Amino acid sequence: xxxxxxxxxxxxxxxxxxxxxxxxxxxxxxxxxxxxxxxxxxxxxxxxxxxxxxxxxxxxxxxxxxxxxxxxxxxxxxxxxxxxxxxxxxxxxxxxxxxxxxxxxxxxxxxxxxxxxxxxxxxxxxxxxxxxxxxxxxxxxxxxxxxxxxxxxxxxxxxxxxxxxxxxxxxxxxxxxxxxxxxxxxxxxx
Numbered sequence: 001x002x003x004x005x006x007x008x009x010x011x012x013x014x015x016x017x018x019x020x021x022x023x024x025x026x027x028x029x030x031x032x033x034x035x036x037x038x039x040x041x042x043x044x045x046x047x048x049x050x051x052x053x054x055x056x057x058x059x060x061x062x063x064x065x066x067x068x069x070x071x072x073x074x075x076x077x078x079x080x081x082x083x084x085x086x087x088x089x090x091x092x093x094x095x096x097x098x099x100x101x102x103x104x105x106x107x108x109x110x111x112x113x114x115x116x117x118x119x120x121x122x123x124x125x126x127x128x129x130x131x132x133x134x135x136x137x138x139x140x141x142x143x144x145x146x147x148x149x150x151x152x153x154x155x156x157x158x159x160x161x162x163x164x165x166x167x168x169x170x171x172x173x174x175x176x177x178x179x180x181x182x183x184x185x186x187x188x189x190x
Contacts, residue, residue, distance in 0.1 A: 003173040006155050011184055026101035027094060028061050029134035030116070033126040034086050035079070047078035063091035086121025093119050105135055132179045141178035143167045151185025 002008060024032075035051065036044035052058055054077050055065045066087055074084050093099040099119065104112050109131055116127040128142040142148055143164040152158070152167050162170070174181035 010188055014187060024134050026134055029130055030090055031087060033129050034083055034121055050077035063094040066091040089120040109137055139176040139178050141171045141182060147186045147189055148182055151188045154188055
């Protein structure tokens with residue numbers, strides 16, 4: 001990143017490590033976004049694994065199977081009652097046709113954010129993670145992500161956590177690859 005020498009130096013220091021955004025089924029990705037809210041990656045992975053196993057494996061993680069699942073069993077797998085409610089609302093939106101998961105790839109980033117945040121329990125952060133990690137959109141900058149906030153703070157040497165407006169202004173230099181810059185900011189904290 002020639003337009004930001006500090007980020008460029010960090011990228012160079014990391015060497016050959018590059019971001020990998022594995023393709024995921026859109027429904028599975030959104031389920032993962034709910035499960036991971038306010039949890040460590042390890043805890044979220046464990047709970048998601050239990051939920052997927054409860055439903056019969058990754059191929060059986062469907063809106064229909066989630067709606068049919070015993071809610072007490074989902075709770076025993078580690079989901080909170082609110083997250084169970086959010087997942088059921090997601091599944092119902094898909095079943096009712098209110099959310100066309102496969103049609104999302106043809107929409108703008110902001111249209112996707114609006115569609116996803118219409119579902120109970122999904123905020124802008126969840127929609128942005130979906131854009132980055134499922135649809136592989138190259139220019140997403142999640143200013144509400146604590147890792148990104150801390151990454152910008154560390155990269156720029158700010159004493160206080162930057163405000164979203166400051167972060168957005170700073171990230172202008174990274175357009176149109178702010179998703180990639182975000183990945184490097186997360187790695188900066190490792």
